[in-house]
Amino acid sequence: MDMAVTRAGIYHYDEFDREFLRERVAEFRGQVARRLDGALTEDEFKPLRLMNGLYLQLHAYMLRCAVPYGVLSSDQMRQLAHIARKYDRGFGHFTTRQNLQFNWIKLEEAPDALAALAEADLHALQTSGNCIRNVTTDEFAGAAADEIVDPRVYAEILRQWSTLHPEFSYLPRKFKIAITGAPTDRAAIQVHDIGLLAKRGPAGEVGFEVWAGGGLGRVPIIGTKLREWLSEADFLSYMEAVLRVYNALGGRENIHKARIKILVRDVGAARFIEMVEQEFATLPREKFRLDPAVVAGIQAHFASPPFVVLPNAEADLARAVSDNAAFADWVAHNTNPHKQPGYISAIVSLKPIGGIPGDATDAQMDAVADLAERYSFDEIRVTHYQNLVLPHVRQDELFAVWQALDALDLATPNVGTVTDIIACPGLDYCSLANARAIPVAQLLSERFADLKRQYDIGPLTLNISGCINACGHHHVGAIGILGVDKKGEEFYQITLGGSAGNDATIGDIVGPAVPYDDVTDVVERIIRIYLSLRQTGENFLQTYRRAGMAPFKDALHAAA
Amino acid sequence: MPLLDHGRPVEDRFVAVADDAPLPADAPALIPFARLQREADALAGRNAALGVQVTSATHAEDIAPFLDRVTLVVVEFPKFRDGRGFTIARTLRERYGFSGEIRAVGHVLPDQYEFLVRCGFTCVAVSDGADLGVWAAALERFHVAYQPGLDTAPVLSGLRRRLALG
Numbered sequence: 001m002d003m004a005v006t007r008a009g010i011y012h013y014d015e016f017d018r019e020f021l022r023e024r025v026a027e028f029r030g031q032v033a034r035r036l037d038g039a040l041t042e043d044e045f046k047p048l049r050l051m052n053g054l055y056l057q058l059h060a061y062m063l064r065c066a067v068p069y070g071v072l073s074s075d076q077m078r079q080l081a082h083i084a085r086k087y088d089r090g091f092g093h094f095t096t097r098q099n100l101q102f103n104w105i106k107l108e109e110a111p112d113a114l115a116a117l118a119e120a121d122l123h124a125l126q127t128s129g130n131c132i133r134n135v136t137t138d139e140f141a142g143a144a145a146d147e148i149v150d151p152r153v154y155a156e157i158l159r160q161w162s163t164l165h166p167e168f169s170y171l172p173r174k175f176k177i178a179i180t181g182a183p184t185d186r187a188a189i190q191v192h193d194i195g196l197l198a199k200r201g202p203a204g205e206v207g208f209e210v211w212a213g214g215g216l217g218r219v220p221i222i223g224t225k226l227r228e229w230l231s232e233a234d235f236l237s238y239m240e241a242v243l244r245v246y247n248a249l250g251g252r253e254n255i256h257k258a259r260i261k262i263l264v265r266d267v268g269a270a271r272f273i274e275m276v277e278q279e280f281a282t283l284p285r286e287k288f289r290l291d292p293a294v295v296a297g298i299q300a301h302f303a304s305p306p307f308v309v310l311p312n313a314e315a316d317l318a319r320a321v322s323d324n325a326a327f328a329d330w331v332a333h334n335t336n337p338h339k340q341p342g343y344i345s346a347i348v349s350l351k352p353i354g355g356i357p358g359d360a361t362d363a364q365m366d367a368v369a370d371l372a373e374r375y376s377f378d379e380i381r382v383t384h385y386q387n388l389v390l391p392h393v394r395q396d397e398l399f400a401v402w403q404a405l406d407a408l409d410l411a412t413p414n415v416g417t418v419t420d421i422i423a424c425p426g427l428d429y430c431s432l433a434n435a436r437a438i439p440v441a442q443l444l445s446e447r448f449a450d451l452k453r454q455y456d457i458g459p460l461t462l463n464i465s466g467c468i469n470a471c472g473h474h475h476v477g478a479i480g481i482l483g484v485d486k487k488g489e490e491f492y493q494i495t496l497g498g499s500a501g502n503d504a505t506i507g508d509i510v511g512p513a514v515p516y517d518d519v520t521d522v523v524e525r526i527i528r529i530y531l532s533l534r535q536t537g538e539n540f541l542q543t544y545r546r547a548g549m550a551p552f553k554d555a556l557h558a559a560a
Numbered sequence: 561m562p563l564l565d566h567g568r569p570v571e572d573r574f575v576a577v578a579d580d581a582p583l584p585a586d587a588p589a590l591i592p593f594a595r596l597q598r599e600a601d602a603l604a605g606r607n608a609a610l611g612v613q614v615t616s617a618t619h620a621e622d623i624a625p626f627l628d629r630v631t632l633v634v635v636e637f638p639k640f641r642d643g644r645g646f647t648i649a650r651t652l653r654e655r656y657g658f659s660g661e662i663r664a665v666g667h668v669l670p671d672q673y674e675f676l677v678r679c680g681f682t683c684v685a686v687s688d689g690a691d692l693g694v695w696a697a698a699l700e701r702f703h704v705a706y707q708p709g710l711d712t713a714p715v716l717s718g719l720r721r722r723l724a725l726g
C-alpha cells in the first residue's frame with residue numbers, strides 16, 4: 001500500500017468510500033424530497049434524518065457531523081469552518097462524543113451541507129438515531145507515551161463494520177462504543193454500551209478486554225466486563241453477538257428502558273454473558289473473521305508520521321519553560337507526553353474563561369487547521385472534554401504554537417482544572433432540556449477565573465447536563481450538576497465523587513436541588529470544604545472518597 | 561398488497577388461513593405461528609406448501625424446530641422502527657440454514673429494502689398504492705457496503721464489498 005506518510009493518521013478515503021458517501025447523500029436528498037412532498041410522514045422521516053445526523057431543536061435543525069474517533073485533518077477542519085460560515089452562524093460546537101454540531105441548519109439546505117461534508121470525506125451518518133453511533137477513543141491515540149495498542153485501527157474497523165449495518169440500524173435505542181489502547185482509560189470505556197480495551201497477549205498479539213452495559217442518562221450504570229480477552233480475529237464476530245442479543249431482547253416498549261444497560265441489569269450479568277457467548281459460538285465465525293491482512297491494510301493508514309530525531313528539542317523546551325511563567329503554566333496543564341522523543345501533544349483549550357464550552361468560531365477552526373498543517377503533520381483531534389489536540393508537535397516548536405494559540409484566545413492553561421467544564425447545549429438549544437447548562441458553566445468559569453486558585457484546587461472534573469439524558473456526563477464529574485425542572489423553575493441537583501476513568505464511579509447525589517442563582521455559591525462552598533479537609537497531595541476526588549459526603553452536605557444547607 | 565421479489569412484483573401463491581379454518585389440502589397455505597406449534601405433528605404429512613407468519617417478538621430459536629415443515633416464513637414488522645425482524649431473518653439463514661422464502665410484511669419502508677435483502681429476506685409485501693418505482697430504485701441505489709450480509713457480494717478489499725441486490 002503506497003500511503004503518503006507525510007499525511008498520516010487519517011483514514012484516507014478512496015473511490016470506494018467516496019462512492020458510498022455520494023450514494024448516501026443522494027439517498028438523503030431523495031428522502032428530504034419525499035418528506036417535502038408528503039410521501040414520507042414526519043414519523044417516518046424522523047429516524048431517516050436522525051440517521052443522517054439531523055435533529056430538530058428548539059429554534060432550528062441541528063446537524064451533528066461525525067468526527068470518526070475524534071480525528072480530523074487540516075483540510076477537514078477547514079471544510080467544517082466553511083460549513084459553519086455558509087450554513088450556520090459562523091461557529092460550531094464540539095461535543096463530548098468527539099463530534100461537531102451546527103445549531104442553525106435549514107432543512108432545505110441540509111443535503112447541500114452533507115454534500116459539502118462529503119467533499120472533505122466527512123459525513124453525519126449515525127450521529128443520532130437508534131443505531132451504532134460514532135465510535136470514540138483516546139484523544140492521544142497514536143501519540144500517547146503510555147499507549148500499548150493504537151485504538152484508531154480498531155475504531156476504524158468498527159466504523160466501517162457499523163456503517164449502515166443491515167441488521168443493526170433499527171436497534172431498541174442508540175448504541176455507543178468506546179475503545180482505548182492505553183492502561184490509563186481516557187475514553188471512559190466503563191460507561192459505554194460497549195467499552196473496549198485493546199491490549200497485548202504474551203506473544204505481542206492484539207486482543208481486547210470487552211465491557212458492556214455501561215451508560216449514563218436516567219439510570220447510570222458502570223459496565224460489566226464480558227471478556228478478559230477477545231482475540232483480534234474474533235473482534236467483529238463478538239460485536240455481532242453482543243448486538244444481536246441486544247437487538248433481539250432489548251426493551252422496545254419504554255424508551256427509558258431500552259438501552260443495553262437495562263437488559264444487562266435485568267437479566268443479570270452472568271446470564272447476559274452466557275447469552276452472548278452462546279450467540280458467539282453459533283454464528284458463522286469465519287464470515288466475520290478479522291483477517292490480519294485487513295488489519296494491516298487499515299493500520300497502514302495510521303502509520304506514524306515521519307518524525308525526525310530531535311536531540312535538542314527537550315532542552316529547548318525546558319529553557320523556554322524556565323524563561324516564561326505563562327508558557328510554563330500552559331505546558332504543565334495543556335500537554336500530554338508523546339511516545340516519540342522530542343515531540344509532545346498540545347491541547348487547545350475551548351474553555352476560555354466565561355466562554356461556551358466546546359464552541360469554536362470559523363476563524364478559530366481555520367487557524368487551528370493552519371497550525372496543525374504547520375506543526376502537527378496535518379492532524380487534529382477532538383477530545384471528549386470538548387477541547388482540541390494537536391497530537392504531534394515538536395518540543396522545540398511548542399513555544400511558537402503556544403504564542404499562536406494565545407493570539408487566538410485558544411491557550412487558556414486550564415486543561416483538567418475546575419474551569420475545564422463539560423456542558424451540554426441545555427435549554428439554550430436543546431428541546432429536551434429542563435434547564436440551562438451553558439450559562440451555569442460560564443458563571444462557574446468566571447467564579448474560578450483566577451489561575452492561582454484553579455491550580456491550588458487541582459485536578460477536578462466539573463460536568464453539567466441540562467436534563468437527565470446526561471449528555472454533559474454529570475454523573476461522572478467529580479462535581480456533577482444536573483438541571484431539573486421544579487414547577488417551571490430551573491433547579492440543579494449536585495452530585496459528588498463521579499469519575500469516568502479506570503476508577504469509574506457514578507457520583508452521589510448531595511441533598512435537594514438548588515435554584516439557578518445559588519449554583520455558583522454552592523459549588524464554591526463545596527470547594528472550600530474540600531480545601532479545608534484535604535490532606536497533603538490529595539485531589540478533590542481523593543478527599544471526597546476519604547471524607548465521605550457528610551461534610552459536603554453543609555454546603556447545601558447554607559444555601560437553604 | 562403487492563409482493564415484491566428483488567424489486568419486481570410477483571404473484572403471492574400462499575393463501576392466509578385463519579387460526580381455526582381448515583387448510584386447503586393442495587394449495588400453499590400460510591398459518592400463524594401458534595397454529596404451527598399446536599398442529600406440528602398433524603402438519604408433518606402435508607403435501608402442499610406451508611408457510612408460517614411470526615411477529616417480530618418471536619425468537620428464531622423458537623421457529624427453528626419447525627423449519628422442516630415450512631417453505632415460507634413471514635415476519636411481521638409492527639413498526640418500521642422495530643428492527644427485530646432483521647435479526648430473525650438473519651438467524652434463520654445463518655444459524656439454521658433455512659433456504660426457503662422469508663417475507664417481510666407490515667410497516668416497512670423502501671429505505672429499509674437494502675437491509676432486508678442483506679439480512680436474508682427474499683420478498684416484501686408493500687402497501688397498496690405504494691410507489692413501486694421508489695422500491696425498485698431503493699435496491700439500485702447502493703453498490704457498496706462494509707460488512708458481510710446474506711447477499712453474495714464480492715469482497716473488494718478489507719471489509720468492503722460490492723453489492724448487486726436488484
Ligand code: SF4
Binds near residue numbers: 426430431434465469
Ligand atoms: S443532557 Fe438533556 S439538555 Fe443536555 S443536550 Fe442532552 S438532552 Fe439536551
